[in-house]
Amino acid sequence: xxxxxxxxxxxxxxxxxxxxxxxxxxxxxxxxxxxxxxxxxxxxxxxxxxxxxxxxxxxxxxxxxxxxxxxxxxxxxxxxxxxxxxxxxxxxxxxxxxxxxxxxxxxxxxxxxxxxxxxxxxxxxxxxxxxxxxxxxxxxxxxxxxxxxxxxxxxxxxxxxxxxxxxxxxxxxxxxxxxxxxxxxxxxxxxxxxxxxxxxxxxxxxxxxxxxxxx
Amino acid sequence: xxxxxxxxxxxxxxxxxxxxxxxxxxxxxxxxxxxxxxxxxxxxxxxxxxxxxxxxxxxxxxxxxxxxxxxxxxxxxxxxxxxxxxxxxxxxxxxxxxxxxxxxxxxxxxxxxxxxxxxxxxxxxxxxxxxxxxxxxxxxxxxxxxxxxxxxxxxxxxxxxxxxxxxxxxxxxxxxxxxxxxxxxxxxxxxxxxxxxxxxxxxxxxxxxxxxxxxxxxxxxxxxxxxxxxxxxxxxxxxxxxxxxxxxxxxxxxxxxxxxxxxxxxxxxxxxxxxxxxxxxxxxxxxxxxxxxxxxxxxxxxxxxxxxxxxxxxxxxxxxxxxxxx
Numbered sequence: 001x002x003x004x005x006x007x008x009x010x011x012x013x014x015x016x017x018x019x020x021x022x023x024x025x026x027x028x029x030x031x032x033x034x035x036x037x038x039x040x041x042x043x044x045x046x047x048x049x050x051x052x053x054x055x056x057x058x059x060x061x062x063x064x065x066x067x068x069x070x071x072x073x074x075x076x077x078x079x080x081x082x083x084x085x086x087x088x089x090x091x092x093x094x095x096x097x098x099x100x101x102x103x104x105x106x107x108x109x110x111x112x113x114x115x116x117x118x119x120x121x122x123x124x125x126x127x128x129x130x131x132x133x134x135x136x137x138x139x140x141x142x143x144x145x146x147x148x149x150x151x152x153x154x155x156x157x158x159x160x161x162x163x164x165x166x167x168x169x170x171x172x173x174x175x176x177x178x179x180x181x182x183x184x185x186x187x188x189x190x191x192x193x194x195x196x197x198x199x200x201x202x203x204x205x206x207x208x209x210x211x212x213x214x215x
Numbered sequence: 216x217x218x219x220x221x222x223x224x225x226x227x228x229x230x231x232x233x234x235x236x237x238x239x240x241x242x243x244x245x246x247x248x249x250x251x252x253x254x255x256x257x258x259x260x261x262x263x264x265x266x267x268x269x270x271x272x273x274x275x276x277x278x279x280x281x282x283x284x285x286x287x288x289x290x291x292x293x294x295x296x297x298x299x300x301x302x303x304x305x306x307x308x309x310x311x312x313x314x315x316x317x318x319x320x321x322x323x324x325x326x327x328x329x330x331x332x333x334x335x336x337x338x339x340x341x342x343x344x345x346x347x348x349x350x351x352x353x354x355x356x357x358x359x360x361x362x363x364x365x366x367x368x369x370x371x372x373x374x375x376x377x378x379x380x381x382x383x384x385x386x387x388x389x390x391x392x393x394x395x396x397x398x399x400x401x402x403x404x405x406x407x408x409x410x411x412x413x414x415x416x417x418x419x420x421x422x423x424x425x426x427x428x429x430x431x432x433x434x435x436x437x438x439x440x441x442x443x444x445x446x447x448x449x450x451x452x453x454x455x456x457x458x459x460x461x462x463x464x465x466x467x468x469x470x471x472x473x474x475x476x477x478x479x480x481x482x483x484x485x486x487x488x489x490x491x492x493x494x495x496x497x498x499x500x501x502x503x504x505x506x507x508x509x510x511x512x513x514x515x516x517x518x519x520x521x522x523x524x525x526x527x528x529x530x531x532x533x534x535x536x537x538x539x540x541x
Contacts, residue, residue, distance in 0.1 A: 005315065
């Protein structure tokens, strides 16, 4: 089994640190966000989550049989993630954003760039790049999601899971997903696929940092 | 090699590289290389920071005779070093990635190993701690020949609070400097110590008033310089007399990585609490990880009181910070 996961961690570590140490992210993790900015962040997240499965499906449809194991992994992952945009919609309703506003929201340029890049990378670059998207989103959720949800609950005086169910549940759920992702990444042994995954992770960290920055 | 070597950006050209997390300064007449760490905003041993530090040490080793004094300090006000990159640990533990945890540990002990052999390389090492230094941050100062703390600096090994232990040299280096009992107490208690308490435990060589650390460094370097060869020979003999083997450091790293994999969600949440406190301090808040550790200790102490576990010895929990001890 390859040690590609370790390689991915090292090659993307500065991008992860750049996300973690961005002043807006630092402030959000330390002190939470004002209500309006949290609403905007959830609206942006809604689009990221909504496009997650179609991006994964695009990648799965283009994977060669050599990466059959990745395709099966994506099938299972899509099954698990199916309907999670509803969780974001519920959180938005809990903080005062009706469903009609959520559907009518036009995502920011950075969200469109993130989603657009992930479609392009899956279809035109290398389908394994979808694993870079997964890595970034799961790192953000499992490492930073918990502290961020705590900060939001404290700053907005939210009770229980109300308003933070998506972020909080993914902080826990993606912890298990990280181990699954490491196992599947270890099966990717060709250099082109590995490089595509690293590139996608770097792009996703970069764009996600800007998504949070602009809210 | 002499100190007349060509200089670029104020540093001998042989050592001058474009560093992102380190700032180098050179004093030619003393052969003194100052390394100031600035892993901003969260001052910790990130992978990139470790790589840059290793590069500096490799350059020193590749140019014997050029650097006679290596001095480390922090460029971040109020923080020397928070130790390991907690977010990276959380990531690797959640991914159950023992290979990467071991890799991180090996990178740390490679620095320790270099510093352990600094005298053999003709280099006297001094470290100045001017703020909080926790876990790996404290571990990293122990291999230095001369350890100076400013009076308000606080340090400790809080890892036990989240069911881990410091695995990159804390045990052998603390035992060598302060004895087994002190090492055991510090590592198993998770307590924080003031600079004076660390001085009394022989982990620190000098405590100076706040704001006078820079003068203290020069005093040390100037006092060692005329008798450098003898001092280094003696320090090398000390290493021979009380050796620390790379194999033992590596074995502890392996044990540390295996233990890290067993951390529970509760342990990781405590780690996240500390990480969040570090973030608050980096954002300019008065309180940071040190205050959070005190809160966690208090929580634990209250838990012990409620459960009736107030005994002493190995079974006890972390208890209160030993502010009044010694």
